[in-house]
Amino acid sequence: MATYVARNGIGENQRRVEDVRFLTGHGKYIDDVNIENQAYAMVLRSPEAHADIKSIDVSEAAALDGVLLIVTGDDWKSTGYDPIPTKSAVRTFIDGSDMKVPPHHALAIDRVRYVGQPVALVVAETQDICRDAMELIEVDYESLPSVTHQSEAIKEGAPQIWDIAPGNVCLDFELGDEEVQKKAFADADHVITLNMVNNRVTATPMEPRGAVADFDPETGKFTLWNSSQNIHANRDTIADVVLKIGKENLHHIAPDVGGGFGGKNGVYPEPILILHAAKELKRAVKWINDRSESFLSDTHGRDQVSKVQIALDNDGTFRGLRTESVGNLGAFCGTVGSFTPTGGSSRTQGGPFKFDGIYYTAIAPFTNTCPLDPYRGAGRPEGSYHIDRIIDYAAAQLGMDPIELRRKNLIPPEALPMKSPMGLDIDCGNFPEVFEETIRISDREGYAKRVEASEAKGMKRGFGVCMYLECTGGGPKEEAKVTFLDNGKVELSVGTASTGMGHETVHAQLLAGHLGLAMEDIVFRQSDTDATEIGGGHGGSRGLEVGGSAVTQTSRQIIEVGKKIAAHRFDVDADKVEFEDGRFHVPGTNHTMTIRDAIDSQNDPDNLPDDLEPGCMNISSVFERGIISIPNGGHACEVEVDPETGTIKVDGYWVVDDFGTIVNEMLASGQVMGGIAQGLGQALMEDIYYDESGQLVTGSLMDYALPRADDMPRMVIAYYEDAPTEKNLLGVKGAGEAGCVGAPPAIVNAVCDALKEYGVHHIDMPLTPEKVWKAIRDAKATG
Template identity: 45%
Template sequence: MNAPVVFEGIGASPKRKEDLRFLSGRGNYTDDINRPDQTYAVMLRSPHAHAAIRGIDTAAAAAMPGVVAIYTGAEMVVGSLPCGWLIHNKDGSPMNEPGHPPLAQGKVRHVGDIVAVVIAETRPQARDAAEAIAVDYEVLGAATSMAAALAPGAPLLHEGAPGNVCYDWHIGDLAVNQAAFAQAKHVVHFELVNNRLIPNAMEPRAAIGDYDRTTDQHTLYTTSQNPHVIRLLMGAFVLQIPEHKLRVVAPDVGGGFGSKIFHYAEEAIVTWAAARINRPIKWTADRTESFMSDAHGRDHVTKAKLALAADGKFLGLHVSTTANMGAYLSTFATSVPTYLSATLLAGVYTTPTIYAEVKAVFTNTVPVDAYRGAGRPEATFLLERLVDIAAKQTGIDKLELRRRNFIPADAFPYQTPVALQYDSGDYQSTLAQALKTADWDGFEARRKAAAAQGKLRGIGISTYIEACGIAPSAVAGALGARAGLYEVGAIRVHPTGSVSVLTGTHSHGQGHETTLAQLVTDRFGIPLSQVDIVHGDTDRVPFGMGTYGSRSLAVGGSAMVKAMDKIVLKARRIAAHLMEASVDDVEFDRGTFRVAGTDKTKAWGEIALTAYVPHNYPIEEIEPGLDETAFYDPKNFTYPGGCHICEVEIDPDTGAIEVINFTAVDDVGRVINPMIVEGQVQGGIAQGIGQALLETCSYDADGQLLSGSFMDYTMPRADDVGTLSVATHETLCTHNPLGVKGCGEVGAIGSPPAVINAVVDALRDYGVTHVEMPATPAKLWHIINSGRQLAAE
């Protein structure tokens, strides 16, 4: 086989292998799957935020046409949906960890909590029957906000969590931190809310339970980012199904953004019930259910103070956060405000002492968990707003203040005071490149031109870092993770030389079928069309940990490199035999084995065929076949960083705001497919603009979800997001074989503070130091209008 004519390896942007099926309507999403003799499930959900269940009368519903079975918590008594990360309190005691039954046991704790499942021949029949179930609720007082949940005499959600507190955790040396503040010339205070978001992947969650009584084999098709994790959690903790009897398939998945990491009640319910009725059961959320059952994101309330010396050097940072867990602990909820956020509070700066404390609180709301960025957007927003406020308070230019405090490019590896050791980065360069692209120096002229048109124009900047490529298992374990976080790559070279890769990562929009295949093309020298990526099926792929925390390439790709190393070594031994040379003399470069310094060569395909047709073969020394598996456990997190600059224009008469320019220069390490990286960053920025300007989850005091549909929750649309200028500046990750860092979350992490800094800049004549997200036209209009009144008075 010859090397590809068009280069499709590392650094090329071939069109995506997955696109043809998606563009032709041939995707295979969970709800597209239909099993023979399938039934349909509808979940009956609580309309109350907090209520005791006095009784459930299912008799009328059970008698309705097509109803196959109805189950409540009385029948489904199984294990609790587990939490995967144990956090300890300041005093060393473990967090409070109340149970989370898939079907409510005597009490409901949020609107959307599942009370019963109705299974019928058709979905409309199941829906009709669900409406005929009579539930006798004794409505209890609800604690919707964290303030309400922490107030004396607040309604108690869980017996095992006094005061509705999950944990009260901290990191850092408080005495050292206090000493730094005592030395400070300036102390800058800042309080903020990081608004609660609803992820809203476009594909609603779905699950199909299937069971074969003759083999005792359970199958779950589900909208998951990590099918092996679901198999482990559901099999071992909830339903007690041994793994060899449980197959989990996550086929094409229509977006995740974190919300499809977690093990959800519906997965356990359909798997459990399918075995009871011995028929397949399909459940598909409608969007209303998604709003009230997909884990939400963010929802932190934070008080922070920054100590600065006279020259603007940061001396210390102190951060107190309360974090909303919702009604139950979702799979990774507890790690988000702690080890995924507080550990990022150094940002790109040399702050010598950082103390952070986090109180996690139960409320009568949907559980909150990781959402694109997970903890790092919260840390970044806090820091990058705080630096702007500090610049204003000290009178030091905001760029100069950042530059004075940047970790220098020659200071890596850099140990922060909050556990992490950054391996590489070059913040001055990403800043310089972004300032140039955004024409920062020309802004004042643009501001004047806008003012002449009656518009308020502002510019904002964010220089950020994040930690991803999750994660070194031992480190994560020491911090409370209850699982390992390695990844698997199995490479099967077929007899004619084509390749199947089995990866434990999962693609739900990221384009792994292309990017991961490019790694193989680059190494083996075979065309991209000769490589297929297999993922999302626990029966086909060895145990892997899935896709989240921008880990697929850094961890999953590195596992593939290790497996390819093994294959190349074995193939060289086979080639050495065929060419009657010493293996040490056989070189391999993109498809060709050569005896060094000679014209003796063997092609990739010849070696592959020989491995499977071992007629002339050193069978005593080498096994037949060319099929290797490797597991890779990363040595450190990866640390993408960069600079985002946003320019906005506000119409003072209406408060309407427009993103005029958005510039991102991100260091995501080595770029495998620039086209895909750009797309990932653009999508992340749109979500960041969404958080900053449009989106927020809103509950009333009784715990009713006010933003419960796309009519009420403002998703970014095409005319809300302008043209996005995205570029990369590479410094290589030093500890993984590809030098990659991860690009999935940087857009959502770096952008919100850039947008709000721009908003505050635009409003600089109106005496505001901060605008809470989302900065909606109504909020802006009120600020401008009250400012005008002040001016008039």
């Protein structure tokens, strides 16, 4: 583990300043936002996967005492509002034609296309009255054939979901040079093929989605408090595109947000519906999703089926990789939508390994399911799973050692910087060193003894590794604004969005460190369109890379202005002034001025040189990153499998991450642990499951299994810090998603290692006890 030298706040294990508030019940989450005289809204959701709405009778519900407003699809159509757009970065088919974008209206118009789709909005004096009213709304549905699995959806004769999308295909995609890949395959000694499933999961943030909308008839302005990760972009979409009220008329705020993981990134129907209701009623309207609705209506993640092929030589040299994926989109294009299975899953194909050629293709079909959108990692976990599973599978088929195979094929540091076959600019890193360190810390010496102990209990022990390659950055621009308040406090506003990961700590830590201020004097603001002009929110592990860099840039600009103020006081040139540890001083003199002194001076013109205005230290700056960063790392995992029941216990976990510079190790490790928990959940138990009629079977925590504390192993996490990137001001590479990129393949590899004596070399996620038991039984039966 590296030794840290705290510099400008970097490397300080500052404890989280928000935790006291969160842990003592003083957080302000969306349900804590209450406006005087607010009404309550609930959404009537479709019970049908695919059906025509023949009629909706709201008369009884509307007559109920306390019901204020009911909005149906027909009402919505008559408002003239636009559908919610998609922002997929890939927008054309391979043949150049446009992707198919069906109209995603906030309420179903004439037809429903997934269970849970909003059919009507009910607004009443209380939530209970909303519930009573919903029971009185009569919707006459005429069922249509439905399809929920992407592989079924693209078959001939499958039910058609959108007229504009023949064969249900929204988009197809390719990346890489197929000719080069084919030549590599032809030249190689072996081609190994594995079909694999990246199971459908949902983010299940502890705090469900919710929003409060208010409208001021005097000014025509709206305010929306929203449990969202992406306040600025979603304001623009909601105000400018959907409702067409002008973004200057929508003040969009996220209070404390209890988890997002991508599931709160997109633009959802419900906040749009209650903005409309607030205007109609001239009253504030609150809507809170309950847990069951969350399963039905929070965008889901992953859900790809892939055929992966690797070509390699007898000596283990990798030659080529080919992946063909089909990624479920659900019934509509989500906000990022079709990008995840196409471009998003393509960029890290092949991981940190040398290949002559890589070729990736994808088809993104519509199905009668809830729309899919980014979930922590959004494409990179899929890419990592492809390469790290096919390596272990190939090793098993060819009698090779999966660790040696990786060792042999990792891109050496001297090959960097390079452009990968997938077009990624890999600027720096040391993959072999990170890999070897992962193996070194994972207590291989004690392994044989642990195997023996497991065998004595009738258990099978296995060890698995993965060496992931990530690409992070999210929205490329970020603003950091610093305002020195009269009461001595320093307001720091950043356009990033913390959903619990600790921005309030780390951004303040950077500002305090740069300027030599006290942490407790910093007041943090985020997720408010009035606080910063722009804001990229949360997504793509961008908080420090872009937001932290913006804080650093603004800090530096403040120091430059401070130098001018000090120079003015000491009557020297500004370039003679230096700044260190919160003090301006002129070397060789006894002239010093504290940052506080400079701040206190900034409002009096007498204290300022001619080119500075009062308030000149209150600075906002926008940082724009270069191309995306490339975190990478090794995960190693030990599991113990009970062959009689199929139960898996993850019994040891070791990680070495190259996130570039580590600013706050505790926060980074928190991200890694949380990511591993979600990766473990996906690998072993989480599964969104629709039955053949399109009903969501795993619609509650009674049926959707989440990992708990006692499912988690002890985790050893170390960092490789010798390759900071120059793509941002901090040298950081993004830590937020890596845990769940590395964990699924590492865990599945370890399980398959444990089961190799039975001849079991692959099981599709989630590796439930029954699946493991069946795999062993079937392998025994076939000998």
